[in-house]
Amino acid sequence: MTDLELKIYEIVKRIPEGKVCTYGQIACALGNKNLSRVVGNAMHKNPYPFVALAAKAGYKGDCTCYDITDLVPCHRVVDSKGHMGKNFGLGGIFVQAKMLEIEGVVVCDYKVDLGKYLWSMKG
DNA sequence: CTTTTGACTGAGT
């Protein structure tokens, strides 16, 4: 776990329920817009995913419970167009889409309305 | 150590 990845998780953890954020915005918050790819890799290695929510969304894999305070809402991170991550690690875009809908985000054709749900990141 | 690949993005073809 590098400092950069740690910062990424800190930012992602601040995304409120019912909102989404793009890889690019997180990368921008880190200083380099081009870090979007690293952000994606960090999500892939997410140590504390929302397994309970994933299970509720139909995820059949490992649903070990973690400490709520450290959970990283990686499902709230989408690409610049509002699409789900291609290889979402908890069952694919099907699960991610459902996880977002459970939190109140309307997902249409595996896309979200960034105009409505994009987190401004400024509070 | 070097090269390739990856939950990315924007611009160009």
Place this chain on the structure above:
DNA sequence: AACTCAGCCAAAA
């Protein structure tokens, strides 16, 4: 809409 290229960092080969 699909493909290519360059750019960043990290992990794997």
